[in-house]
Amino acid sequence: MKMPETDEGVIAKRSSLVGRFRKFLSEESVINDHDELKVYETDGLTAYHQLPMIVVLPDTTAQVAKILKICTSEGVKVVPRGAGTGLSGGALPLADGVTVGLAKFNRILDIDYGNRTATVQTGVTNLAITQAVEAKGFYYAPDPSSQIACTIGGNVAENSGGVHCLKYGVTTNNILGLEMVLIDGEIIRLGGKHMESAGYDLLGLIAGSEGLLGVITEVTVRILPRPASARALLVGFSTVEAGGKCVVEIISAGVIPSGMEMMDKAAIHAAEDYSDAGYPLDVEALLIVELDGPKAEVDHLLQRVEEIATSCGAVNIRASKNEGERLKFWAGRKAAFPAIGRISPDYYCMDGTIPRGRLTEVLARVTDLSDKYNLRVANVFHAGDGNLHPLILYDANKPDELERAEKFGADILKLCVEVGGVLTGEHGVGVEKRDLMGTMFNEQDLNQQQRVKCAFDTEGLLNPGKVFPTLHRCAELGRMHIHHGRVPFPELPRF
Amino acid sequence: MESLLRPTDDTQVREAVAWAASENKPMAVLGAGSKTALGRPANLDTTMDLCKLTGVLDYEPSELVLTARPGTSLAEIDACLREQNQELAFEPPDLAPLLGTAPNIATLGGTIACNLSGPRRVRVGAARDHFLGMRAINGRAEAFKAGGKVVKNVTGYDLCKLIAGSYGTLALLTEVTVKVLPRAEKTRTVLLFGLEENSAISTLSDVMASVHEPTALAHLPANIAARSSVDLVSNAGCAATAVRVEGPTPSTIFRCEKLRGDFSKLGEVEELHGQRSATFWKEVANVTPFVTRRELTVWRIAVAPIEAAIVTAAIGSKCNAEWYYDWAGGLIWLATPQSDVTSNNLVRDSVASAGGQATLIRAEANVRTVTSVFEPLPAALYKLSARVKQSFDPKGIFNPGRLYAGM
Numbered sequence: 088m089k090m091p092e093t094d095e096g097v098i099a100k101r102s103s104l105v106g107r108f109r110k111f112l113s114e115e116s117v118i119n120d121h122d123e124l125k126v127y128e129t130d131g132l133t134a135y136h137q138l139p140m141i142v143v144l145p146d147t148t149a150q151v152a153k154i155l156k157i158c159t160s161e162g163v164k165v166v167p168r169g170a171g172t173g174l175s176g177g178a179l180p181l182a183d184g185v186t187v188g189l190a191k192f193n194r195i196l197d198i199d200y201g202n203r204t205a206t207v208q209t210g211v212t213n214l215a216i217t218q219a220v221e222a223k224g225f226y227y228a229p230d231p232s233s234q235i236a237c238t239i240g241g242n243v244a245e246n247s248g249g250v251h252c253l254k255y256g257v258t259t260n261n262i263l264g265l266e267m268v269l270i271d272g273e274i275i276r277l278g279g280k281h282m283e284s285a286g287y288d289l290l291g292l293i294a295g296s297e298g299l300l301g302v303i304t305e306v307t308v309r310i311l312p313r314p315a316s317a318r319a320l321l322v323g324f325s326t327v328e329a330g331g332k333c334v335v336e337i338i339s340a341g342v343i344p345s346g347m348e349m350m351d352k353a354a355i356h357a358a359e360d361y362s363d364a365g366y367p368l369d370v371e372a373l374l375i376v377e378l379d380g381p382k383a384e385v386d387h388l389l390q391r392v393e394e395i396a397t398s399c400g401a402v403n404i405r406a407s408k409n410e411g412e413r414l415k416f417w418a419g420r421k422a423a424f425p426a427i428g429r430i431s432p433d434y435y436c437m438d439g440t441i442p443r444g445r446l447t448e449v450l451a452r453v454t455d456l457s458d459k460y461n462l463r464v465a466n467v468f469h470a471g472d473g474n475l476h477p478l479i480l481y482d483a484n485k486p487d488e489l490e491r492a493e494k495f496g497a498d499i500l501k502l503c504v505e506v507g508g509v510l511t512g513e514h515g516v517g518v519e520k521r522d523l524m525g526t527m528f529n530e531q532d533l534n535q536q537q538r539v540k541c542a543f544d545t546e547g548l549l550n551p552g553k554v555f556p557t558l559h560r561c562a563e564l565g566r567m568h569i570h571h572g573r574v575p576f577p578e579l580p581r582f
Numbered sequence: 583m584e585s586l587l588r589p590t591d592d593t594q595v596r597e598a599v600a601w602a603a604s605e606n607k608p609m610a611v612l613g614a615g616s617k618t619a620l621g622r623p624a625n626l627d628t629t630m631d632l633c634k635l636t637g638v639l640d641y642e643p644s645e646l647v648l649t650a651r652p653g654t655s656l657a658e659i660d661a662c663l664r665e666q667n668q669e670l671a672f673e674p675p676d677l678a679p680l681l682g683t684a685p686n687i688a689t690l691g692g693t694i695a696c697n698l699s700g701p702r703r704v705r706v707g708a709a710r711d712h713f714l715g716m717r718a719i720n721g722r723a724e725a726f727k728a729g730g731k732v733v734k735n736v737t738g739y740d741l742c743k744l745i746a747g748s749y750g751t752l753a754l755l756t757e758v759t760v761k762v763l764p765r766a767e768k769t770r771t772v773l774l775f776g777l778e779e780n781s782a783i784s785t786l787s788d789v790m791a792s793v794h795e796p797t798a799l800a801h802l803p804a805n806i807a808a809r810s811s812v813d814l815v816s817n818a819g820c821a822a823t824a825v826r827v828e829g830p831t832p833s834t835i836f837r838c839e840k841l842r843g844d845f846s847k848l849g850e851v852e853e854l855h856g857q858r859s860a861t862f863w864k865e866v867a868n869v870t871p872f873v874t875r876r877e878l879t880v881w882r883i884a885v886a887p888i889e890a891a892i893v894t895a896a897i898g899s900k901c902n903a904e905w906y907y908d909w910a911g912g913l914i915w916l917a918t919p920q921s922d923v924t925s926n927n928l929v930r931d932s933v934a935s936a937g938g939q940a941t942l943i944r945a946e947a948n949v950r951t952v953t954s955v956f957e958p959l960p961a962a963l964y965k966l967s968a969r970v971k972q973s974f975d976p977k978g979i980f981n982p983g984r985l986y987a988g989m
């Protein structure tokens with residue numbers, strides 16, 4: 088993976104930068120010791136690592152503004168970092184860059200039950216928001232499996248999803264406002280507790296911008312009352328095809344479950360061995376369908392889903408009878424990643440989205456690819472929204488296995504695009520899928536995105552090397568090419 | 583020289599933009615023109631009319647996704663979705679009558695460009711939350727795409743969010759992909775009569791915090807309720823608080839009963855079914871109470887819901903305004919008899935001090951020239967927004983000044 092060229096001139100400024108940061112940050116909040124820097128060398132995509140030049144750990148917005156001002160004036164690159172659980176290398180450091188760690192922004196600032204909002208600092212974990220409001224019967228809906236660790240700022244930067252986003256939406260649908268610092272140190276606030284703001288929807292743009300547009304310091308989220316009840320169905324199928332058909336049929340019948348997850352045989356076995364969730368082991372595909380809402384609704388829909396599942400040839404159907412059982416059904420799915428980690432030294436998690444109707448076909452081709460690359464694969468997916476997570480099993484200690492795994496992964500993502508889907512449903516592009524962007528977007532598409540980046544960061548100092556396969560200078564992107572010194576369209580078009 | 587450009591395909595759109603860019607011809611961009619009177623008046627002599635770019639291109643009900651060209655009317659899209667028992671869940675309002683044009687002509691592109699959402703916004707999000715992907719032409723006459731045709735996607739910047747609510751100032755849409763959802767099997771609206779505004783707002787807040795999953799919550803003070811064409815509402819002779827529940831039949835009936843039970847402690851209760859419920863919420867969405875009072879200046883105010891009655895009381899104590907509430911108080915439709923600087927400032931200041939935002943939806947063109955239509959932006963945000971505009975439209979040819987003067 089080619090990263091932006093290291094600027095030796097910047098490296099030379101290292102100790103002077105450390106001195107300047109220490110003027111307003113405590114000794115331990117400015118890290119430049121090799122061993123301590125090592126903690127930050129990678130994120131959840133562990134195949135890539137790089138020691139940062141310096142790590143700073145500010146705890147106020149004013150400090151972030153000062154840091155960014157200094158970095159701008161010295162031409163130093165900046166990498167924002169939350170908890171470092173990202174799976175696409177978004178927080179991968181740069182050798183000549185300052186990593187701005189936001190873990191100290193851990194305070195909950197305001198909980199407003201009347202308006203159903205919570206305002207928290209960027210480093211508060213996703214789960215901590217729910218924990219802060221659950222005594223009053225509320226929760227924060229997006230629930231990435233990493234929720235005990237990942238930060239709300241990271242969630243916004245990645246526009247993270249979770250198993251319940253089919254009904255409740257992803258991060259962008261659940262945030263109302265934020266505070267962030269632009270690269271030149273300017274502090275801006277977007278949105279608030281109200282539901283609509285005038286002007287361009289910069290809040291919507293920031294969600295999923297992967298730390299390339301600004302450093303988020305505070306987020307206001309919408310909190311929801313816990314549904315009155317929830318029940319889950321475990322449905323086993325003897326073919327993947329039948330499972331895929333069932334997913335399509337449920338949606339076609341007008342039922343939007345709060346979650347609809349699918350696992351293939353390899354994933355079912357790994358998860359069951361790890362967590363004793365009670366999954367049937369003699370099936371090829373397993374669906375977990377969760378319905379939530381008033382009991383009258385849940386029972387009614389559960390029955391409809393059962394009928395649909397039966398008509399699709401389900402060989403095994405179990406409905407949760409109580410809360411303990413429902414949670415047990417989920418325990419296996421939620422632990423799918425560590426479970427795979429136990430059966431393979433390393434795994435590589437993919438994240439493409441496809442139209443639901445193409446599921447069977449895509450899985451068959453993933454199996455072919457697995458043969459071709461001679462690597463095992465286990466599939467878990469957010470079936471309800473077509474978001475696949477094939478987990479490629481490999482061993483980094485074996486020569487060329489990582490390389491094979493990466494090629495295999497790239498082929499899967501290309502396949503997703505080919506059938507009308509996209510490269511990433513929730514984990515982001517980062518460095519991982521950067522060089523695949525061309526399979527989905529042409530040069531003009533990417534240029535328009537990069538021009539937006541230029542509106543925020545003319546010098547390209549914020550998290551460069553992520554998302555975009557080619558770095559262009561803003562001046563070059565800003566040129567108008569339609570002139571050529573003449574007027575190419577003298578005629579007024581008539582139609 | 584006035585010129586009207588009415589392209590019929592993407593290539594023609596691109597040619598027209600190339601012409602406008604090379605000739606420095608700023609142009610007014612429109613779909614069916616139903617919202618031309620919304621925003622700062624432009625007075626441009628070139629018009630780019632996209633109403634000929636029509637047709638549903640792709641619709642796969644089981645994928646919950648529909649792709650259409652921007653000039654397709656909402657009516658046509660609605661008919662198409664209805665056949666499959668689906669809908670645009672954000673309940674796009676038809677503001678055309680309020681703005682003085684014929685109803686039912688609004689296009690999909692125009693609705694997305696203005697990010698207009700109806701009562702169900704409190705539950706399912708705004709138009710922008712349902713806008714998944716697009717093809718468009720930027721001010722450099724370059725075709726580009728963003729987003730995708732699947733419901734979950736984080737590949738690249740979410741440029742769709744910028745286009746939603748940009749009022750045609752960034753790029754010309756040539757293809758729009760939206761998320762669609764199943765229509766509810768059953769709908770019930772519970773009415774509670776006679777609440778005074780503060781208690782109405784706190785009641786609606788309680789309902790939002792309840793497990794009843796309401797999909798619309800409004801409060802109409804007595805003077806507004808009297809104008810409803812739904813007799814149960816207009817004949818009551820007092821304020822009406824309304825909560826809608828939707829979903830599978832047993833669930834809807836159950837929640838409706840629960841709400842009736844809760845509400846009966848607070849006042850007299852009624853219920854709207856089927857057509858009457860639909861009519862009621864259309865009136866709320868389309869601002870029907872103010873449509874025929876053409877002399878009134880109309881504001882759309884977004885505030886933190888529990889501030890709603892405080893904001894209106896502040897305005898009402900100083901001028902002869904009237905209003906009603908949607909989105910459990912989060913949206914206030916407010917009308918004032920005057921549209922002078924003093925009353926406009928009064929509205930803006932009262933809203934701003936509660937942390938909300940006000941948009942001048944209906945006013946004479948000369949008023950919309952001197953008073954900002956949209957909430958003024960703090961300096962840093964204005965500068966940033968102007969750079970974003972530039973990044974799409976460097977020569978400022980798409981609806982210049984429609985959102986903010988000089989942008």
Ligand SMILES: Cc1cc2nc3c(=O)[nH]c(=O)nc-3n(C[C@H](O)[C@H](O)[C@H](O)COP(=O)(O)OP(=O)(O)OC[C@H]3O[C@@H](n4cnc5c(N)ncnc54)[C@H](O)[C@@H]3O)c2cc1C
Binds near residue numbers: 174178550
């Ligand atoms: C076991 C496991 C399970 C996971 N499950 C899910 C899942 O179900 N759904 C899902 O969507 N994701 C999942 N993830 C991915 C990851 O947890 C999310 O992307 C998460 O939002 C990252 O948050 P973070 O705080 O760790 O961010 P980091 O990894 O630190 O950073 C992620 C990106 O955000 C940027 N960033 C972070 N903080 C800020 C800030 N304050 N301002 C600006 N930019 C910032 C970084 O520069 C980087 O580009 C999972 C990861 C793991 C390891």
